[in-house]
Amino acid sequence: MNFPRTARYDIVMTRANGLFAKEKITGFPIEPFEIIKNNKWGLVTYSELAEEYGVTVDEIKAAFQSEDGYTIYDGTNHTIAYNDTVSVHGRIRFTLMHEIGHIYMNHLIDFDETILRRSNLTETKYKVLENEANSFARNTLAPVMVVKDLKINSVGDLVTHFDISTSAAKTRLKALTLDYKVLLSQYIRFQRHNFKSFIYTFLHSKKCLQCSYYFVNAEAKYCPVCSSDKLYKSKEKHDMRYDGYELDEFGRAYECPRCGNEELNYDGDHCKICSLIIINKCTNQEMWNGEIQWECGTMLDGNARYCIKCGYESTFYQQNLLDKWEDEKKEKEELLPF
Ligand SMILES: [Zn+2]
Ligand SMILES: [Zn+2]
Ligand SMILES: [Zn+2]
Ligand SMILES: [Zn+2]
Known part of the structure; x- marks a missing residue:
């Protein structure tokens, strides 16, 4: 294969998306160690190598001509060696994705002149492969489309949400425009679709x-x-659950919360047996001469006491099907072991 004159960023994007698809990655942070394990590539640390050969980690670095990592191909399998003495864990994650980039880009198979050793390649050629591997690393750890859709634009947020180092986060921000230019509409479509639920939740x-x-x-x-309007963005999940009723696709309780009757005996919004309203929705309405002039009508989850749009009570709460949130919270906290 002819050696590319410049980094093939478009191919990098295809391979990055290929990795998401193959590894079924639909959210972040991604797990380089898992990916290596799933692909049965070899993995060895600089410390292990140093011990095995009775040398220092610095000597391993010198032998590989690499501070952070190195990939070996023995004709059948790839093995990644990485410097585990680096204290920044985000940096190790970047190194591993960089090395996986060399593997995904087929560098060690397509270019036999490589073995990725700086001294065996001209500086220009070495740069081409390094640029490809770096692009692969940043576009798998924190893909441009996802970063843009999450509206993340600070180093701190990138570090928190993608588990990358500060320096990788800075590079990520700097390369946004470059990477965005390479993104063809089909890559964007794939990423938007693949990470849809992650982005929505975020x-x-x-x-x-x-x-x-x-x-x-x-x-x-x-x-x-509780109808409070003091809502804030949070990553923590489910530290406080509130009980409710399971609802079907039409928002009706699977069985009547009062008499236990099942769906079959429902007549519209009501239970045929006990006449309970079996749909949980907002009760905010305006009446005029005994007729409803306007109603909020927002359909709510099975544990909602209040409307998420206007804060009024829900049908379930008005029918005494749900406990006061204060009581439920107190009861649950008493059950906690601390
Ligand atoms: Zn490299
Ligand atoms: Zn609340
Ligand atoms: Zn009933
Ligand atoms: Zn409402």
Whole structure:
């Protein structure tokens, strides 16, 4: 194969998406150690090598001409060696994805002049392969489309959400424009589709300051459990659950919360047997001459006491099917072991 004159960033993007598809990666941070294990590539640390050969880690670095990592191909399998004495764990993650990049880009198979040793390649050729591996690393650890869709634009947020080092985060930001230019519409479509649920959850997850309830909803202005409007973005999940009823695709309880009757005996919104309203929705409405002039009508989750749009009570709560949130919280906290 002819040696590329410049880095093939478009191919890198295809291979990065190939990795997401093959490893079924749908969220972040990704797990380089898992990927290596799944592919049965060899993995060895610089410390292990140093011990095996009775030399220092510095001597291993010198032998590989690499501070961080190195990949060997023996004709059948790839083995990654990485410097485990590096204290920044995000840097190791980057190194591993960089080495996986060399493997995914077929560098060791396509270019026999390589073996990725700086001295065996001209500086220009070495740079081409390094640029490809670096692009692969940043576009798998924190892909450009995902970063843009999450509206992340600070080093700190990149570090937190993608588990990368500060320096990798800086490079990620700097290379956004470069990477975006390479992104063809089909890559964007793939990534948007593949990470859809992750992006949605990230953008719309909320935690209530008053009752500690965590939920994901794009439209909520009020907490469905306690009606507080003090909602903030949170990564923590489910540290406080509130019981409710399971609902079917039409928002009806699978069985009547009062008499235990099942769906078959439902007549619209009501249970045929006990006439309970079996749909949990907002009760906010305006009446005029005994007729409903306007109603909020927002359909709610099975544990919602209040409307997420207007904060009014829900049908389930009005029918005494759900406990007061304060009571449930107290009861659950008493059960906690600490
Ligand atoms: Zn490299
Ligand atoms: Zn709340
Ligand atoms: Zn009933
Ligand atoms: Zn409402």
